[in-house]
Amino acid sequence: MKKFLSTLFSATVLAGVVSTSSVVNAADxxxxxxxxxxYTKGLAALADDFEAKTGIKANIDVIGQDVFENRITLSFTGKSGDIDVVHTPVIQVQRWVSAGWLKPITAEVDAMAVKSDIMAGPLDAYKINGEQWAVPYMAATGLMTYRKDILEEAGVEVPQTWEDMLSVAAKIHNDDTAAIxxxxxPGQGFNMFIFPMVMRAYGGKFFEDYTGGDLTPAINSPETLEALNVYMKLLNxxxxxxxxxxxxxxxxxxxxxxxIAFAVEGTGIAASLVDPEKSKFADKTGITLPPAGPAGRSPAIAVHGLGIPxxxxxxxxxxxxxxxAVSTETMTKIALAQPFSNFTTQPVAQNEEVVAKYSKVHPDFLTVQAEALNLAIGHYRPLLPEWPALGQAIGENINAALNGLxxxxxxxxxxxxxxxxILGN
Amino acid sequence: MTSSTHLKTRGRATAELEGGYRRMMLPAVFAVGLFAIIPLAGMLALSFSDYHLLRGTNWEFGLKNFVRLASDKRLMNSVYAMAILSFFGVATQVLIGAAIAVGLSKIVGRWRLGRVLFLLPYAVPHVAVALIWLSLFTPTLSPINAFFDIFGITVPSFLTTKNGALFAIVMADTWTNFPFTMLIILAALQGISPDLEEAAALDGATRVKTFFYITLPLLIPAFLMVTLFRFIDSLKHFPMIFVMTKGGPGRSTQATNYYAYIQTFQNSNVAYGAAIAVTLFVVAAFISFYVAKLNQRVTS
Structure with a gap:
């Protein structure tokens, strides 16, 4: 009976999939x-390279993020075995591991020659209960871009703190160009990727003591309130x-x-704003760390990797x-072909062509990015299986306040x- | 004697014929069973279970999820959003569709081909429709805002207010779905015999009177049908919300179907998501049944 029901459950969940390709794998x-x-687009373009090297054909399917989440949830709950390698965002890995969707790959990763070349922080982010669950390929962080010409004209310096940002914004904001x-x-990957940069700068936190294991919710604090007021004032x-x-x-x-004069965004978007090929204001745009608060600076971090279902x-x-996929050779090719600077395989940064390419985008880009990654804390967004639900709920409330609801x-x-x-306490 | 034999033969023939028809239905029965009944049964089982993606299941079945539904404020909020979106969306689509259908039915000659133009929005995928309307309603991207800016008029931002965001979704939904209502009503209009209108005209009825007393009553079954179809479809609001507002501002546009998605995929609460879906299904089935009955009464 249980087996029947469990099959029925899986079948039901699977019935929702319209586009799941049920490709039966050939041995190779x-x-x-x-x-x-x-990165993923760059990797898809190199599928032939992989086949030429190993004789194995890789069908690399790059889909929209919304479709992706449904697609893999349905495939994993249905245990259809139709996915061999899956894009594993660090923000989801705890949830997937507790649901039993990923295979531990400690031994496999230990055997990889490239392991010692991968940045330790992002690699560790995929370690849960002493096992390795995925290998990172990129670590995106939060950066701030600013219009040098607007600041010069107003006679103001690049704001170093959120307080400075408020006063600079008041000076430069006008009908044609908004300040920021x-x-x-709402969403854990949307406002909840950016807002914690303000929240943590003011000393706000999600839990009483996350690192010490005290997961009592503590977002309703004077520090987070101050941060929310700053975030709201800036945007409204x-x-x-x-x-x-x-x-x-x-x-x-x-x-x-x-x-706008300022944007606080992830590496990908920030890079496009200082790239002359992508923005006509690129030559007037500078790039720096996101502002600090009384508790310092807390750039966002988002690690992405590859895991095995x-x-x-x-x-x-x-x-x-x-x-x-994470080898220096493949990564270098992608870094050259795509706007992909946040690779986690370190020797790529020593490749002259790569350095030349990103210095041309902006001379400070690679250094600012490294500095931000250094400052970022691994649990910027809590690494908990319940995070997607928590982030969604918090994000909706933050958005309601922002819009005056x-x-x-x-x-x-x-x-x-x-x-x-959500946490049941 | 002869007549009874004849009757028997006829009875056998009818039975054989019916058996044949039944066999012909088998593929359809199989398809409906496979693609409708089994998933539905599974969803029903899920909705009574405690299945959670992270916590698994303890194989406890009961009414827990449905009891929770009754006190869930977020669900009430989602029902309100859905009711607004469905009511205003369907009403505008039917009215606009009918108005255009009446207009188009009067057009003769080669201009009739112009009808195809009105069908175009129906052919655009919903995500693309949502993206078009998202940019129209985003002040920094919208050509409408840019146009009014020239005259110093600031068009308000719709997507950041509760009613504005609901309105924006109704607009997008109407734009892509009015061709459907138009098409059905146009077909019904063409099915009305011109003799009736001519007879009314001979009796001295004005065109307006003919429309309200002859044409409109004859269109009621078509109206009921499009309203029903559009209503059922409107309970499944998703792409517009996902692309245009992500359920915001706050939770203002989080219609029930979208809320079920959040419970299932973000909160991993599959059983509760299924309970919401089952409830939606029951409501839709109940209303469909009622409308079908009404339709029967009208046509008879």
Missing amino acids: ELNVVMFGMP AMRAV DYGPQGAGNFNFAEVQAAAQNGQ ASAKNPELSAKFIEW SSPEEALEAAEQEMRD
Whole structure:
């Protein structure tokens, strides 16, 4: 009966998939599923390289992030075994591991020659219960871009703190060019990728003592409230019209069209704003660390890697693919072909062509990025299986306050209550 | 004697014929069973279970999820959003569709080909429709805002207010779905015999009177049908919300279907998500049944 029900459950979940390709793997064929980013697109373009080297055909499927999450959830719960290598964002890895969706790959990774070349921080981010669950290929961080010409004209310096930012914004904000835009739409990967940079700078935190293991929700604090007020004031008083519904694409477009002076964004978007090929204001745009607060600076961090699903039929081949995908040679090719500077395989940064390419984008780019990654804390967003649910709930409340549907005090109180509900305490 | 034999033969023939028809239905029965009944049964089982993606299941079945539904404020919020989106969306689509259908039915000659133009929005994938309307409603990207800016008029930002965001989604939904209502009503209009209108005209009825007393009553079954179809579809709101607002501002546009998605995929609460989906299904089935009955009464 139980077996029948469990099959029925899986079948039900699977019934929702329309586009799941149920490719039956040949012995020397691999299915890789990833969502669209410069690295994944670059990797897909190199599939023939992999085949030429190993004789194994890799079907690299790069899909939209929203479709991706449904696709893999359905494939993993249905244990269909149709995915051999999966894009594993660090923010999801705890959830996937507790659901039993990934295969531990400690031995496989130890056997990889490239292991010692991979940045230790991002590699460790995939270590849970003493096992390695994925191999990182990139670590994105939070950066701030600013329009040098606007600051010069107003006679102001690049703000070093969020307080400075408020006063600079008041001076430069006008109808044609708003002072600043940041992600605002609700979601753990949207406003909750950016807002914690302000929150942590003011000493706000998600839990009483995350590192000490005390997971009592503590977001309703005077520190987070102060940070939320700053975030709201910046976007509501000094942001472009409609800023309360901006996602990264709108932030990027506003900066590229010269409608904002400051953008605090992830590495990918920030890089596109200082790249002359991508933005006509690039030569007037500088790049630096996100502002600090009383508790210092806390750039965002998002690590992405490759893992092997528990249901994968041929884990050895999968490991071989991962080793190739994070190798210095493959990474260098992608760094040259795509706007991909946040690789975690370190020798790539010594390649002269790579250095030349990113210095041309912006001379400070690689150094600022390294500095931000150094400052970033691994658990910037808590590494918990429940994070997607927590981030969604907190993000919705933050967005409600930003758009005037609740007061900031009410929003934080509701967020903390919902965190308790989700964690069951 | 002869007549009874004849009757028997006829009875056998009918039975054979019916048996044949039944066999012909088998593929359809199989397909419906496989793609509708089994997943539905599974969803029903899930909705009574405690299945959670992270915590697994203790194989406890009961009404827990449904009891929780009754006190879930976020669900109430989502029902409100869904009701607004469905009511205003379907009403505008039916009205606009009907108005255009009436207009188009009067067009003759080669201009009739112009109808195809009105069908175009229906052919655009929903995600693309949502992206188009997202940029129209984003002040920094919108040509509408840029145009009014020339005259110094600031168009308000819709997507950052509760009612504005709901309105924006209704607009996008209407734009892509009015061709469907238009098409059905147009077909119904063409099915009305011109003799009726001519007869009314001969009796001295004005065109307006003919429309309201002859044409409109004859269109009621078509109206009921499009309203029902569009209503059921409107309970499944997802792409517009996902692309345009992510359920925001706050949770203002988090319609029930979107909320079920959040419970299932973000919160890993598959059983509770299924309970929401089952409830939605029951509501839709109940309303469909009622409308079908109403339709029967109208047509008879």
